[in-house]
Amino acid sequence: MKQSKWGMVVDLDKCTGCQGCVVACQAENNIPSNEKSDYDEDRVIQWIRVERYWEGTFPDVKARFIPIMCQHCDEAPCEPVCPVYATYHNSEGLNVQVYNRCIGTRFCANNCPYQVRFFNFWEAEWPDSLKNQLNPDVTVRSRGIMEKCTFCIQRIRRTKRDANVNGFEIDDGSRAINPACVNACPTEALVFGDMNDSNSKVSKIKEKESKKSGRGYHLMEHYGTSPNVIYLKKIEKNKSHSN
């Protein structure tokens, strides 16, 4: 099987800030529900979050949304600071968090400019009514370890396993691999795929939008983290391009 390099495209022109991706991610990845006290303590766990910005003053006001998840940087700042190699880059271009290696130093979270790594300060708890909805394919993280977006690696593994056993090729159509957030997005603002496959949707968008006239950019590009998530600028009515 040829080597994949997973990547995502986020089209901010299509994003309506509906939070569908956030809910889908919480459900798929066994993320505990965040209470008000968690927000007060800045201990919220959201592998993908939709940041909202207001622009202008009332009545001429606009809301801007930007979904932010782990950027799976090629030059990830979180990786070299881990003393136990619990976070590393795998051959598929994913920034991986190995729960059973993590000892909870939180160096990685401190070194991440995107603030997409989350520490389990407490043992995760669910109300009794939700205990049977936990995804068996995803580890329930215990207290004292870091967690973050995995690009739904359980789905990647499942599809690759099925492809191997039943002998089919993974493509962008009916055999596509999609993280929960991409599946949930009603406006298809999120696109996921294999950057190494020149026929995939993401590589086509990347090729088109990374030209000078294109809308593509990376978050905090000046840090040189070379993320695998590409954002596409919002199209303005009167301006040419602006974020």
Next chain:
Amino acid sequence: MIPGDFRVPKISPKILLISCLGTLITLVILIIAVLFVGSAWWTQPLFGFDEGPDQPIAFKHSPHVKDLGMKCTYCHRFGTEGAAAAAIPPVEFCMSCHRVVGDDNKEIKKIRDAYNGGKPIDWVRVHRLPDHAKFYHPPHIKKLSEKNNIEASEVCSTCHGDVASMNKVKQVSPMKMGWCVDCHRANGASTDCTTCHY
């Protein structure tokens, strides 16, 4: 004798014997404990765990496999052909034969009672992996059956041992990470952490 002068207290031979014996017993217990923990850490406990657990129904594999020649994958199709865990067949599946077979056997009566009462059987789980290690049967069965050119049902004994001649099913392989990785290396399978941990 000056008052307060140091004098070695006389120890009666009885107390000496008891204390010597006590030290000896403590040492032996300590050695046994170290051996037990040490062996359990590396592979499996040296002693005390060589029998499988008691099951609610004294099911025996040998009449099914040895006498009737049934294949593992006939009954255990539910875990080996897709699903992740729990390869024990449902009660309905046992009943597809035992509706008519084995009228005079009291263990089979238990299956029928469970089926008629609509109650699941509380089998005791023998093989258990921690939550952070994901294992799926199909790719392993496929790889090993293709590599050794044997049928899928003959692959099982590679990890599960000779279940057919076990009285109570027990775990024969250590099922530790080193054991998994050794086999993955030997067969050229991926040793990336996310192959199993996610």
